[in-house]
Amino acid sequence: MNLKAMNLKTFKGGLHPPDGKEFSATKAIEVCPLPEEIIIPLAQHIGAPAEVCVEVGAKVKKGTLIATARGFVSAPIHASTSGEVIAIEPRLHPMGKALPAIVIKPDGEDAWDENLKGANPDDLSGDELKACIQAAGIVGMGGATFPTHVKLSPPADKQIDTLILNGVECEPYLTADHRMMLEATEQILDGIAILRKVLGIERAVIGIEANKPDAIEKMTKEAAARNIEVQALEVKYPQGAEKQLIDAITGRQVPSGTLPMEVGVVVQNVGTAAAISDAVRLGRPLVERVVTITGPGIKEPKNLLVRIGTPLQFLVDQCEGLNGEPAKIIMGGPMMGQTQLSLETPAIRGTSGLLIFRKEDLPRYEAGPCIRCGRCIGACPIHLQPTAIATYARLDLFDEAEEYHALDCIECGCCTYTCPATLPLVQSIRYAKAAILAKKRTI
Amino acid sequence: MENRLYLSSSPHIHSGETTDKVMRKVIYALLPATALSIYFFGLPALSVLLICTLGCMGFEALSCKLMSKPLALADGSAALTGVLLALNMPPTSSWWLALFGAAIAIFIGKQVYGGLGYNPFNPALVARVVLLISFPVQMTSWTAPAPLGSGLDAITAATPLGEMKTAVMLTGKLPELAHSGFLNYFTGNMAGSLGEVSAIALLLGGLYLLFKKVISWHIPVAFIGTVLVIGAIFWAVSPEIYPNPLFHLLTGGLLLGAFFMATDMVTSPVTDKGMLIFGFGCGLLTVLIRLFGGYPEGVSFAILLMNAATPLIDRFCHPKIYGQTEAKA
Ligand code: SF4
Ligand code: SF4
Numbered sequence: 044m045n046l047k048a049m050n051l052k053t054f055k056g057g058l059h060p061p062d063g064k065e066f067s068a069t070k071a072i073e074v075c076p077l078p079e080e081i082i083i084p085l086a087q088h089i090g091a092p093a094e095v096c097v098e099v100g101a102k103v104k105k106g107t108l109i110a111t112a113r114g115f116v117s118a119p120i121h122a123s124t125s126g127e128v129i130a131i132e133p134r135l136h137p138m139g140k141a142l143p144a145i146v147i148k149p150d151g152e153d154a155w156d157e158n159l160k161g162a163n164p165d166d167l168s169g170d171e172l173k174a175c176i177q178a179a180g181i182v183g184m185g186g187a188t189f190p191t192h193v194k195l196s197p198p199a200d201k202q203i204d205t206l207i208l209n210g211v212e213c214e215p216y217l218t219a220d221h222r223m224m225l226e227a228t229e230q231i232l233d234g235i236a237i238l239r240k241v242l243g244i245e246r247a248v249i250g251i252e253a254n255k256p257d258a259i260e261k262m263t264k265e266a267a268a269r270n271i272e273v274q275a276l277e278v279k280y281p282q283g284a285e286k287q288l289i290d291a292i293t294g295r296q297v298p299s300g301t302l303p304m305e306v307g308v309v310v311q312n313v314g315t316a317a318a319i320s321d322a323v324r325l326g327r328p329l330v331e332r333v334v335t336i337t338g339p340g341i342k343e344p345k346n347l348l349v350r351i352g353t354p355l356q357f358l359v360d361q362c363e364g365l366n367g368e369p370a371k372i373i374m375g376g377p378m379m380g381q382t383q384l385s386l387e388t389p390a391i392r393g394t395s396g397l398l399i400f401r402k403e404d405l406p407r408y409e410a411g412p413c414i415r416c417g418r419c420i421g422a423c424p425i426h427l428q429p430t431a432i433a434t435y436a437r438l439d440l441f442d443e444a445e446e447y448h449a450l451d452c453i454e455c456g457c458c459t460y461t462c463p464a465t466l467p468l469v470q471s472i473r474y475a476k477a478a479i480l481a482k483k484r485t486i
Numbered sequence: 487m488e489n490r491l492y493l494s495s496s497p498h499i500h501s502g503e504t505t506d507k508v509m510r511k512v513i514y515a516l517l518p519a520t521a522l523s524i525y526f527f528g529l530p531a532l533s534v535l536l537i538c539t540l541g542c543m544g545f546e547a548l549s550c551k552l553m554s555k556p557l558a559l560a561d562g563s564a565a566l567t568g569v570l571l572a573l574n575m576p577p578t579s580s581w582w583l584a585l586f587g588a589a590i591a592i593f594i595g596k597q598v599y600g601g602l603g604y605n606p607f608n609p610a611l612v613a614r615v616v617l618l619i620s621f622p623v624q625m626t627s628w629t630a631p632a633p634l635g636s637g638l639d640a641i642t643a644a645t646p647l648g649e650m651k652t653a654v655m656l657t658g659k660l661p662e663l664a665h666s667g668f669l670n671y672f673t674g675n676m677a678g679s680l681g682e683v684s685a686i687a688l689l690l691g692g693l694y695l696l697f698k699k700v701i702s703w704h705i706p707v708a709f710i711g712t713v714l715v716i717g718a719i720f721w722a723v724s725p726e727i728y729p730n731p732l733f734h735l736l737t738g739g740l741l742l743g744a745f746f747m748a749t750d751m752v753t754s755p756v757t758d759k760g761m762l763i764f765g766f767g768c769g770l771l772t773v774l775i776r777l778f779g780g781y782p783e784g785v786s787f788a789i790l791l792m793n794a795a796t797p798l799i800d801r802f803c804h805p806k807i808y809g810q811t812e813a814k815a
Contacts, residue, residue: 412603417756456497
């Protein structure tokens with residue numbers, strides 16, 4: 044396929060970090076075996092944590108509901124294998140502190156709950172489909188983990204006309220979505236069809252970065268028959284950020300402080316679409332996901348289909364172990380991922396990758412004075428002036444930081460990545476954002 | 487193992503393009519011009535270069551020591567200031583003039599404001615202008631090139647711009663050299679300061695910086711473009727007293743200024759729009775000074791004046807933020 048001939052779309056700003064995908068891009072998805080213990084945190088999505096509905100000692104099957112959603116912006120949680128609930132207690136969470144979790148001892152059968160029943164999406168109405176998605180605990184699997192049914196429930200006054208499927212995977216090193224597009228093409232397309240029905244719209248566009256020509260080719264071939272468009276996008280970080288993706292594909296800009304539905308768009312990750320297909324056709328809730336285990340600190344990088352709650356150490360063991368001494372354990376990608384205190388933490392619904400760097404992979408820099416080179420401004424996909432915001436943040440001048448639109452920052456990290464003075468720009472901006480929001484709450 | 491893990495908030499990787507690498511690339515980009523000026527002006531040029539560069543580095547180290555700040559030589563900015571200063575000096579400058587220039591550049595141009603990143607004016611230009619005003623004779627005694635190995639002695643000569651200014655003032659007409667000799671100007675075979683000589687070498691360095699994305703096109707294009715357009719307008723109106731725009735381009739410090747001095751990051755605006763305004767201002771002031779001012783060359787003054795306007799430009803030029811306009815609608 045000649046990508047040059049395709050008209051690659053993109054946004055203004057951004058940059059090109061080394062992509063690191065060669066570690067795992069060609070590795071087919073493998074099913075990760077059962078660990079000794081599964082740790083399922085109650086907080087795995089944006090919104091209220093789920094509420095436990097089993098007791099210690101209960102026998103559960105794969106897919107059994109173990110915690111119910113608390114309110115609309117929340118999601119239920121299900122057991123990811125069959126076994127016994129051996130503890131409900133705080134465990135180390137990827138967020139870096141101990142948070143309530145349900146611990147399951149697998150019985151080795153890995154048997155699905157017999158009460159789970161699938162349905163043919165053609166027989167269900169849009170609202171019934173949405174109820175399936177909600178009951179299955181589907182959340183955005185690109186990493187944001189926003190409950191999907193919320194995104195699918197725009198207020199009556201918002202006209203949605205376009206569904207965008209995010210297959211960009213612009214974070215370096217991660218290849219989970221890439222592999223999904225190659226290996227679960229059918230499920231993704233089926234999920235898209237369901238999403239279209241729920242939203243009652245026709246137009247669906249899959250956005251894929253041009254560094255995945257095989258995925259673009261396969262998706263294009265299979266999507267055509269279902270009237271789903273595939274748009275190849277220029278390789279540039281953060282092409283997969285929601286706002287940048289919408290801009291690239293539709294030319295619309297989401298107004299500051301609002302959601303994509305404001306411009307008639309709903310964005311879903313390709314992995315989420317596949318999970319939706321399983322939820323409806325097979326009745327299976329979201330209990331597993333593909334995780335890329337990668338980085339120079341891993342002997343044999345892989346893409347694994349992982350049960351939610353599997354400890355990270357177990358994932359590393361499936362990849363022939365650590366390659367040298369780890370210096371940074373990152374859940375997610377190198378630009379936006381979160382460092383982990385230990386490999387004891389479990390993989391959760393938003394875990395797209397486990398990336399391990401050794402000391403030698405991480406040069407340490409001494410931050411110097413800003414040389415006003417303007418690179419942070421050129422790289423900012425929101426076109427902010429990170430240097431100005433960060434300076435105000437360091438001086439605790441939060442009103443000024445807000446005037447420079449600190450709250451619009453999407454925390455993509457481009458500014459810090461590119462700053463020759465190696466200033467912690469986005470870190471300072473986060474600090475300012477937190478202070479501005481705290482002030483707003485008290486007023 | 488656990489306690490040897492780094493915890494930090496994202497991002498976890500860096501481009502690796504740090505300040506010292508940026509400075510080093512600018513120095514590399516100046517190599518062709520420095521080499522050619524040593525070729526044309528011989529050993530005196532080399533000694534000016536060495537004194538300025540080592541002088542700036544020495545004064546930088548001294549001021550860090552005096553102010554008990556960490557030694558900042560590694561960022562390469564002092565060395566770069568030294569090279570730029572040398573390129574702005576007459577090739578036959580005496581050692582004390584070069585050393586004095588280096589001291590002004592570092593102390594008055596940079597360190598009094600707090601060092602790298604805080605100085606409002608380009609340090610090398612501050613030094614050049616202070617020298618020009620304090621030592622007008624020494625700073626304007628130019629020599630004709632005496633290429634290495636040619637056996638020629640350095641003889642006094644005027645710069646093409648200087649000659650033009652004198653001729654226009656005395657006779658009201660452009661001298662012959664404003665109409666010919668462009669090939670010499672292009673290769674750098676003319677009188678001038680070290681770095682004001684070779685258009686081709688400066689262009690080469692400038693393109694390297696653009697290609698390596700060390701600088702963006704906005705300032706050089708706006709600066710040079712403005713000089714060419716305004717120069718062309720005057721030339722079209724009366725070609726007997728106003729030189730051809732190519733003459734503006736190839737003689738004097740325009741290329742050096744546009745690619746290497748005006749693009750100094752610390753002292754120029756940070757936004758694209760701001761850089762265009764800055765470049766335009768530099769170009770306009772340069773032509774006006776060259777054609778109507780008291781000095782034959784206006785590049786240094788133009789850049790310094792625009793340096794002074796930089797905070798104001800930055801205050802009013804903001805990039806158009808994603809999703810902002812719609813929000814108000
Ligand atoms: S300011 Fe925010 S949005 Fe802009 S580059 Fe930095 S992290 Fe990204
Ligand atoms: S990238 Fe760093 S050095 Fe350059 S302007 Fe931004 S903060 Fe300053």
